[in-house]
Amino acid sequence: MNDVELAPSEFVALLNQTLEFAYPSVIVQGELANFRVSKNRWVYFDLKDELATVRFFGSVYQLPGPLEDGMMVKVRGTPRLHPQYGFSVTTQSITPAGEGSIKKAAALLEAKLRAEGLFEPGRKRMLPYPPQHVGLVTSGESAAHRDFIKVLHARWGGVRITLVDVQVQGEAAPAQITQAIALLNQASDAPDVLVVTRGGGSADDLQAFSTEQVTRAVAASRIPTVVAIGHEIDISLAELAADMRASTPSNAAELLVPDRAHELVRLEHQKARLTQSATAFTTTQRQRLIAYITRMTHLVDASLRQTQHNLAMQKQLLTALNPQAALTRGYALVYRGKQAIRSGKQVNTGDTLRVVLADADMEVVVQKKQMKEGE
Amino acid sequence: MPKSVQKSYQDVSAELDEVLASLQNADVQVDEAVKLYERGLQLVAELEKRITQTENTITKLTLQAERAKGDS
Numbered sequence: 001m002n003d004v005e006l007a008p009s010e011f012v013a014l015l016n017q018t019l020e021f022a023y024p025s026v027i028v029q030g031e032l033a034n035f036r037v038s039k040n041r042w043v044y045f046d047l048k049d050e051l052a053t054v055r056f057f058g059s060v061y062q063l064p065g066p067l068e069d070g071m072m073v074k075v076r077g078t079p080r081l082h083p084q085y086g087f088s089v090t091t092q093s094i095t096p097a098g099e100g101s102i103k104k105a106a107a108l109l110e111a112k113l114r115a116e117g118l119f120e121p122g123r124k125r126m127l128p129y130p131p132q133h134v135g136l137v138t139s140g141e142s143a144a145h146r147d148f149i150k151v152l153h154a155r156w157g158g159v160r161i162t163l164v165d166v167q168v169q170g171e172a173a174p175a176q177i178t179q180a181i182a183l184l185n186q187a188s189d190a191p192d193v194l195v196v197t198r199g200g201g202s203a204d205d206l207q208a209f210s211t212e213q214v215t216r217a218v219a220a221s222r223i224p225t226v227v228a229i230g231h232e233i234d235i236s237l238a239e240l241a242a243d244m245r246a247s248t249p250s251n252a253a254e255l256l257v258p259d260r261a262h263e264l265v266r267l268e269h270q271k272a273r274l275t276q277s278a279t280a281f282t283t284t285q286r287q288r289l290i291a292y293i294t295r296m297t298h299l300v301d302a303s304l305r306q307t308q309h310n311l312a313m314q315k316q317l318l319t320a321l322n323p324q325a326a327l328t329r330g331y332a333l334v335y336r337g338k339q340a341i342r343s344g345k346q347v348n349t350g351d352t353l354r355v356v357l358a359d360a361d362m363e364v365v366v367q368k369k370q371m372k373e374g375e
Numbered sequence: 376m377p378k379s380v381q382k383s384y385q386d387v388s389a390e391l392d393e394v395l396a397s398l399q400n401a402d403v404q405v406d407e408a409v410k411l412y413e414r415g416l417q418l419v420a421e422l423e424k425r426i427t428q429t430e431n432t433i434t435k436l437t438l439q440a441e442r443a444k445g446d447s
Contacts, residue, residue: 293440300433304426307384311422314391318415321398323408333405340405 012083019079028054028089029074029097035067043091047075058091065109065212067094072101093171095207102203103234106210110237113212118219119240125224127244128192130257133160135184135191135223137177140165144199144230144249151250156257162191168198173208178217185222193256194223196238197249200230209236218242228252327358344371384425391418 006014030047037043043058045067056075067073074097077089096105113119134152138145140163152159164180167173177196184194196218198209208214209229218225219241227239228246239245246252319325327333333356334341341347349369355362382390394415397403403411 297433297437297440304429304433307429308426310388311419311426314388314395314422315419317395318391318398318412318419321395321408321415322412323405324412338406342404 009083012081015081019081023079025076025092026079026089027074027076029072030054032067032071032073033069035069047073055086055088056091057088058094062091062094064095065105066112067096067105068108071096071104072098099203102207106234106237109210109212109215110240113215113219113237113241118215123219123243125243127224127226127256130156131159131191131193133162133189133191133193134256135187135194136161136163137166137180137184137194137196138163138198138249139168142168142199144168144197144228147199148195148197148228148249148253151253152257155253155259157260159257160191162187169201169205169208174211174213177208177214181217181221181225191223194221194225195228195252195256196225196242197228197246197252198230199249203234206236209238211237214238215241226252226256324358327356332357344369384422387418387421387425391415391422394418 028047030049033046033048033053035043035045037060041060043056043060043063045056046053047056048054056077058077074095075089075091076093077091079087079089081087096102117123136145136148138148145163149161152161162184164183166176166180168177181194181196184191196209196214198206200206206229209227215237218227218238224243226244226246227236227242228249228251229236229239230248235245244255246255323333335354335356336346336351337354339346341353347353347366347369349366351366353364353366355364394411398408398411398415
């Protein structure tokens with residue numbers, strides 16, 4: 001083979017054949033440099049370290065999110081010699097590598113999605129409280145699943161749960177979680193709330209929940225969604241897009257349903273308050289009635305006193321007008337027979353008359369009569 | 376005027392006022408005055424009786440109300 005002469009195109013074809021056989025797939029990790037996007041479709045970049053630089057070529061559909069020069073990325077790809085443009089690695093997948101780059105990538109994606117309004121507080125919806133049917137997206141074998149179910153049932157009964165068992169980490173996780181959310185949204189017997197959850201883990205383990213795909217799926221869910229990722233320091237993007245976030249799977253269950261023991265205590269308090277209100281009401285009414293009675297009594301008393309006063313006045317007047325009173329003062333009544341005498345004209349000399357004094361009744365004879373002048 | 380068993384306090388009091396007015400009339404005859412005076416005394420006695428009855432009724436009702444208060 002050493003002596004074979006080849007045309008350039010033959011050499012390219014031979015080399016590519018050899019490379020494909022020897023390296024069907026390679027993984028290269030390095031610092032991103034000269035990153036650029038062409039026509040919104042093609043991606044060109046280099047990966048480098050202190051000694052070497054390797055060119056890469058791919059499409060925007062393989063990007064995990066926005067990338068920047070200087071980030072550490074891990075690229076899976078196929079090495080190829082291009083007939084015109086020379087050597088490059090055709091990428092199959094790109095993922096941020098190393099904690100710094102993962103954070104950086106997440107920050108860039110977060111800024112992009114935030115600008116689109118996915119995390120707006122105005123988008124958050126109220127959850128049904130308590131829900132009747134929960135769509136649970138998590139790993140069926142996980143502690144997260146067990147904890148969520150345990151706490152939910154301990155607090156509240158009768159909640160139906162539909163589990164969609166997914167991988168919550170690894171390369172397949174984002175697609176599975178996204179599909180699960182879509183599946184539950186499309187179900188004819190759809191849940192009234194979704195819970196997407198997993199326990200704690202390293203930044204790498206939790207990466208699925210900060211991917212653009214999962215974050216968009218959570219934001220797009222027609223069913224209100226809770227995202228609960230255990231014990232992390234940084235909040236995942238899916239949590240930011242969720243209608244409600246919880247710190248752990250158990251916390252999600254706590255937020256989702258009331259605690260029946262606590263509810264019973266609350267009911268007792270309400271009952272006591274109700275009784276108290278009712279008692280307060282009757283007490284107030286009784287006090288008002290007593291006030292009425294007191295006022296009425298006063299009015300009746302006043303009226304009675306006025307009546308008594310009036311009668312006393314009448315009585316005093318009557319006493320003053322007692323004809324007998326005049327007699328005690330020295331006046332006398334003069335009668336002839338039953339007729340009272342009021343004028344000398346009624347009397348002749350020699351008449352027998354009856355004179356009534358205060359303390360005596362006499363018969364007298366008129367001996368002389370003299371009319372007063374002018375009469 | 377409806378047929379009533381007893382004249383009202385007001386009516387009796389009004390009659391007493393009439394008696395007093397008649398007694399104050401200068402033209403009233405002595406015999407008449409005595410009759411009016413007697414009538415006046417009757418009316419006063421009647422009114423005093425009525426007031427006493429009313430007082431008793433009020434006292435009774437007030438006691439009932441007090442007892443009702445005590446029950447609360």
